[in-house]
Amino acid sequence: MRLKLVKNDTNFDFLKLQKMTMVLSIFLVLASIGLFATVGLNLGIDFKGGILLEARNNTGPADISKVRNDLDTLKLGDVSLQGFGTETDVLIRIQRQEGDEKAQIAAIKAVTDILGSDFDIRRTEFVGPTVGAELAEKGVLAVICALMAILVYIWFRFEWQFSIAAILALSHDVLTTIGLFSLTSFEFNLATVAAILTIAGYSINDTVVVFDRVRENLRRYKSYEQRDILNRSLNETLSRTVMTSVTTLLALTAIVIFGGAVLRDFALAMIWGVVIGTYSSVFIAVGMLSRFDLKRVDQDDDGVEVPEYER
Amino acid sequence: MLQFEGWKKLLVLFVILLGVIFALPNLSSNQDDMLADGSDGSVFGFLPGKHINLGLDLQGGSHLLLRVDMDVVEQERLDSIGETIRQEFRNEKIRFAGLKVDGKAVKVTIRNAEDASKAKTTFNDLGNGLTINSDALDYAISFSEGGLTELQSNTIAQSIEIIRRRLDPEGTKEPVIQRQGIDRVLVQLPGVDDPEAVKRLLGRTAKLTFQLVDMRITPQEAIERGRVPPGSILLPSDNEDGRSFVVEKRVMVSGEMLENATASFDQNNQPAVSFQLDSAGAKRFGRVTGANIGRPFAIILDGKVVSAPTIQSQIFGSGQITGNFTVAETNELSLILRAGALPAPLIVMEERSIGPGLGADSIEAGKIAAIVGLCLVIIYMVLSYGTFGILADMALLVNVILIIAALSALQATLTLPGIAGIVLTMGMAVDANVLIFERIREELKRGRSVMAAIDGGYQRAISTIVDSNLTTLFAASFLYIFGSGPIKGFAVTLGIGIATSMFTAVMVTRLFIVLWLEHKKPNKLVL
Numbered sequence: 001m002r003l004k005l006v007k008n009d010t011n012f013d014f015l016k017l018q019k020m021t022m023v024l025s026i027f028l029v030l031a032s033i034g035l036f037a038t039v040g041l042n043l044g045i046d047f048k049g050g051i052l053l054e055a056r057n058n059t060g061p062a063d064i065s066k067v068r069n070d071l072d073t074l075k076l077g078d079v080s081l082q083g084f085g086t087e088t089d090v091l092i093r094i095q096r097q098e099g100d101e102k103a104q105i106a107a108i109k110a111v112t113d114i115l116g117s118d119f120d121i122r123r124t125e126f127v128g129p130t131v132g133a134e135l136a137e138k139g140v141l142a143v144i145c146a147l148m149a150i151l152v153y154i155w156f157r158f159e160w161q162f163s164i165a166a167i168l169a170l171s172h173d174v175l176t177t178i179g180l181f182s183l184t185s186f187e188f189n190l191a192t193v194a195a196i197l198t199i200a201g202y203s204i205n206d207t208v209v210v211f212d213r214v215r216e217n218l219r220r221y222k223s224y225e226q227r228d229i230l231n232r233s234l235n236e237t238l239s240r241t242v243m244t245s246v247t248t249l250l251a252l253t254a255i256v257i258f259g260g261a262v263l264r265d266f267a268l269a270m271i272w273g274v275v276i277g278t279y280s281s282v283f284i285a286v287g288m289l290s291r292f293d294l295k296r297v298d299q300d301d302d303g304v305e306v307p308e309y310e311r
Numbered sequence: 312m313l314q315f316e317g318w319k320k321l322l323v324l325f326v327i328l329l330g331v332i333f334a335l336p337n338l339s340s341n342q343d344d345m346l347a348d349g350s351d352g353s354v355f356g357f358l359p360g361k362h363i364n365l366g367l368d369l370q371g372g373s374h375l376l377l378r379v380d381m382d383v384v385e386q387e388r389l390d391s392i393g394e395t396i397r398q399e400f401r402n403e404k405i406r407f408a409g410l411k412v413d414g415k416a417v418k419v420t421i422r423n424a425e426d427a428s429k430a431k432t433t434f435n436d437l438g439n440g441l442t443i444n445s446d447a448l449d450y451a452i453s454f455s456e457g458g459l460t461e462l463q464s465n466t467i468a469q470s471i472e473i474i475r476r477r478l479d480p481e482g483t484k485e486p487v488i489q490r491q492g493i494d495r496v497l498v499q500l501p502g503v504d505d506p507e508a509v510k511r512l513l514g515r516t517a518k519l520t521f522q523l524v525d526m527r528i529t530p531q532e533a534i535e536r537g538r539v540p541p542g543s544i545l546l547p548s549d550n551e552d553g554r555s556f557v558v559e560k561r562v563m564v565s566g567e568m569l570e571n572a573t574a575s576f577d578q579n580n581q582p583a584v585s586f587q588l589d590s591a592g593a594k595r596f597g598r599v600t601g602a603n604i605g606r607p608f609a610i611i612l613d614g615k616v617v618s619a620p621t622i623q624s625q626i627f628g629s630g631q632i633t634g635n636f637t638v639a640e641t642n643e644l645s646l647i648l649r650a651g652a653l654p655a656p657l658i659v660m661e662e663r664s665i666g667p668g669l670g671a672d673s674i675e676a677g678k679i680a681a682i683v684g685l686c687l688v689i690i691y692m693v694l695s696y697g698t699f700g701i702l703a704d705m706a707l708l709v710n711v712i713l714i715i716a717a718l719s720a721l722q723a724t725l726t727l728p729g730i731a732g733i734v735l736t737m738g739m740a741v742d743a744n745v746l747i748f749e750r751i752r753e754e755l756k757r758g759r760s761v762m763a764a765i766d767g768g769y770q771r772a773i774s775t776i777v778d779s780n781l782t783t784l785f786a787a788s789f790l791y792i793f794g795s796g797p798i799k800g801f802a803v804t805l806g807i808g809i810a811t812s813m814f815t816a817v818m819v820t821r822l823f824i825v826l827w828l829e830h831k832k833p834n835k836l837v838l
Contacts, residue, residue: 003694054669101378101658105510108662112507122669124506126662131376135795142793149785157778194728194790194798198735198805201786205739205779209746212775240749243695244742247688251738254684255731260676263731270735 005242014234014282015227015290021283025172032179039182044189045125047139049132051094051108054084054123055115061087062119070114076107085261089122101128139193143174146197150204154211159295162211165288166204169280173203176276177269191266199273202248206241206281213237214289222296230286245278323822326814327709333716336362363719365501366726366800369674371667372501373509374796377657379494384466384655385415385454392437392452393417394560397542399433416444416453424448463493466654471496474657476650477512495660506664508643513657516613517647519566522558523599524607524619530555549615550635556616558609563599568592572648574641575631582641583633584648593628601625610634612644663796677730684734685711688741696748702827703744706820710740713811718804726800736808743780743816747772765824773817780809 045052055062064081067090071079078095092111097103104126112121127135147170155163177196181188213233221229252274255267367374389412396419400407406422407430421430427448434443434450440458444451454462467490478500479486487499503509525543533539539557548554570589577583588596599608600622607621610632617634636644689707692700714733718725751768759767784806791802 002697003691056668101660105514105659105662109507120666120668121506122666124662124664126659128660131661138793138795142789145793146786146789149789150782153782153785190794190798191728194794194801197786197790201783201805202739204782204786205742208779208782209775212778216771236753237749240742240745243745243749244739247691247741247745248735248738250687250691251684251734254687255680255734257680258676258683259680259731259734260673260727262673262727263676263680266728266731 005239005246010235010238011231012235012238013231015231015287017283018287018290021279022287025280025284028176028179029172032175032182035179035182039185041178041182041188042185044187044192045093045127045132046189047132047136049096049127049129051092051096051104051111052123052125053092053094053108053111053121055090055092055119056122057088057090057118058120059118062090064090067092067115071111074107074110074114076111089261090119096129104128135190139190142193143196143200146200147171147174150200154204154208158211158215161289161292161294162215165285165292166207166211168288169207169285170200170203172280172284173199173273173276177273180272181269186265186269192269195266195269195273198270199277202270202273203277203280206244206277207285209240210234210237210281210286214286214294218294218296226294227290230290234282234286241278241282245274248274319818320822320825323818327712327819330709330713330716333720334712337715337719361719361722363715364722364724365670365674366724366729366797367499367501367663367670368665368727368797369670369677369725370501371503371665371670372499373503373506374661374663375498375500375509375513375659376491376661377496377498377513378660379463379467379470379496379654380656380658381463381466381494384462385459386412388454388462389415389417392441395437396433396452399436400430403429403433405429405433413451416451418449418451421448421450467494467496469654470657473651473653474498474513477647478509480646480650496657502667503664504667506662509664510659510662511643512647513653513659515647516653516656517566517644517650518613518652519569519648520562520611521564521596522560522562522609522611523603524609525557525559526606528557530557533557546609546611546614546616549612549617554616556609556619558611558616563608564588564592564596566648566652568595569648572645574638574645577631577633581633582636582638583631584636584641584645585629585631586648587629588627596630597625597627673727677727681730681734681737685737688737692741692744698827699748699751699824702823703741703748703820705823706744706815707737707740709819710808710811710815711737713815714804714808717807717811721807723803723807724800725804726797728797728801729804732801732804733808736805736812739783740808740812740815743772743776743812744820746775747816747820761828765828769817769821776813776816780813784809 055067057063062083064083068079068081071081071092076094076097080093082091083089084091094107094111097107108124108126115121147167150170151163151167154166174196177199180186181192186192210233213236214230217224217229217233217236218226221232224232249271252267252271255263256271259267393410393412396417397410399405400410400419403426405426408420408422410417410419412418421427430450431443434441434452437452440455440461442453442455442458444453471488471490474488474496475486478484478488478498484500484502486501487497489497491497498509498513500509525540527540528543530545533545534555539545542561543557543559546556546558548556568588568591570587570592572584572586575583575585604622604624607619609616609619611617617632620633685707689704692704692707694700696703711733714736717723747768750772751764754764754767755761787802787805787809791799791806794802
């Protein structure tokens with residue numbers, strides 16, 4: 001008795017849904033870009049600069065309104081307070097203070113003093129404006145470089161059409177993830193960039209597995225129609241795709257539930273990533289491939305040995 | 312392919328054994344009991360490995376990125392060059408005017424053209440690293456590119472040394488203090504209970520000087536007239552009482568001549584700092600005090616006058632600094648004075664401080680998530696693939712052990728996102744096994760024999776595994792290159808996880824399968 005989430009011989013016509021998914025995807029991407037341009041992102045202090053304090057009340061539940069009043073007297077400008085994790089915890093975000101770094105440090109001290117001995121400061125984070133801008137730059141660079149490296153590698157291992165399909169799928173993933181953050185106003189900080197890169201890694205992982213199968217089938221079933229080959233490849237890899245998605249989701253769910261407040265946002269972003277990564281590998285990457293005329297030639301240089309009994 | 316030769320089997324077993332050995336030290340619970348070389352006294356002591364290196368977000372600590380204010384250093388050097396020029400010109404009887412520091416240069420005008428060559432010699436004697444521009448008899452002396460770079464390097468090296476002495480005077484804490492870029496210093500201090508104290512220790516330059524009070528003019532007159540006599544300067548008091556003092560610029564004794572400084576109490580039982588001067592300092596102090604009995608001298612800390620006692624008698628080696636201090640302040644001040652003055656102010660550009668409470672909680676949460684995640688994946692694999700699922704799960708456990716071993720052996724830093732990386736790897740590591748098993752299923756469906764199916768499955772899957780893992784590795788590499796702190800930790804664990812998953816999927820699972828096959832010799836396989 002086996003747990004089989006995917007039947008043995010599936011034969012979905014994935015490509016039939018091509019037009020619909022294409023429209024959906026274009027809509028999602030445009031919506032994401034639109035949201036990013038208008039609503040923008042809820043940038044964390046990592047990029048905007050500013051101060052973050054996590055405080056825990058060691059005498060009982062935190063009285064957020066009292067803390068807010070106390071902080072108002074300090075006149076520190078834009079201060080945001082939220083409960084965090086358990087009810088004794090409070091997360092205080094303070095905008096970048098006027099003036100140089102000394103002013104920021106002074107502000108931290110003022111807040112710590114006014115909170116007094118009732119509160120344990122669990123965590124302090126302060127990012128000066130210079131460093132914030134640098135981190136933002138590095139974040140963007142990291143994503144772009146990773147995407148380029150992947151592009152080149154796919155081009156090298158497969159054909160150029162595959163490379164284009166892959167980059168479209170990846171860009172779709174990155175853009176829609178940014179759109180999601182814009183829509184939900186989840187905090188966009190360094191951990192988010194890490195999540196985006198991991199999502200890219202996971203998505204390309206998925207895509208490569210399908211591409212690999214497509215390449216193999218293109219060679220093996222030379223007489224079949226391209227469309228049928230693509231569909232067949234998708235069906236053949238479906239059970240593996242579902243398996244890996246499930247195991248990854250299981251692991252991520254464990255993090256969301258048990259991993260603590262700090263990791264939760266990261267894990268949630270990753271869960272979204274698994275979903276969108278799988279979607280893009282199936283519908284966008286292969287969908288794009290279907291628009292090209294793919295070669296059926298025996299490629300000697302791709303390093304995949306076709307075993308004796310296959311020929 | 313299923314000829315899994317004897318030596319290959321041994322190699323895999325050996326690697327697994329190594330993994331266990333290097334991972335074991337992490338079972339010994341108390342990291343604080345570690346001896347200096349990372350081993351502990353218990354039974355685990357003879358093992359070669361060490362504990363995993365926990366990041367600041369897991370063990371608690373402070374991460375500070377500091378900028379050394381080079382402008383201040385440059386100004387001070389130029390000031391000092393200016394004073395040297397003043398002295399030399401006086402000695403050489405060169406008449407001059409308009410000697411001042413203007414922006415990034417010392418400017419002076421020579422009165423007599425005949426003095427030009429003598430002036431040039433003086434300038435050259437000032438040392439290397441300076442550029443001398445002249446326009447008729449107007450001279451401007453500034454730092455050259457090379458000179459500035461050297462000044463920066465020296466200042467930073469000195470700053471690092473002083474920071475170390477202030478933060479870790481006994482050499483027990485293992486802080487990370489390194490240069491970053493042209494003018495920055497990175498400080499990572501683990502196990503810090505009070506991040507504010509760290510910032511206080513680094514916040515004072517602690518430049519201590521003793522200078523004679525200028526008796527020619529009272530502070531009020533200087534304020535009214537708006538100027539001070541040449542060679543003197545108006546300084547505020549440290550005591551927030553609004554007083555000022557006119558002191559000579561010439562420094563009698565400076566903090567470098569301090570041999571020791573300790574917190575103590577004065578005759579009124581007020582907290583004070585007692586100091587001792589080294590022999591050169593003592594001699595100079597004795598000379599000056601001997602020649603100036605009855606005159607007050609100012610004790611100046613970071614440009615503010617702490618106190619201005621009158622010289623009662625000739626003083627040699629030691630003395631006391633009194634002022635408006637609390638006991639805590641005298642403790643900190645004596646530590647800072649012992650460590651030495653910072654050559655330039657340090658400006659905090661970035662701070663991340665995690666209290667130990669949060670650190671411990673994060674570890675707990677990470678552990679639970681990892682264990683739960685592992686169990687879920689294990690159960691799912693068994694349900695889906697039966698016996699082979701069990702074999703894959705054993706390989707997964709080996710994978711986790713290898714990751715921990717690699718992290719311990721390499722002393723790579725494990726951060727909270729790093730733990731997430733490990734859990735994620737567990738989910739993705741199964742992928743390689745799944746690829747192989749799905750292939751084997753297909754081969755079986757095509758009617759191959761058990762051996763041929765397994766063989767074929769491995770052969771076909773390997774290239775896919777390599778391709779897909781390599782691309783994820785690219786993502787991890789760029790995260791590592793451009794990331795910092797916890798993100799770097801995540802990239803490292805992800806990278807290590809990918810490497811170990813590839814190894815376990817290809818070698819370890821295969822070993823288990825081969826062993827099982829040799830044991831059971833099935834002629835039919837239901838996967």
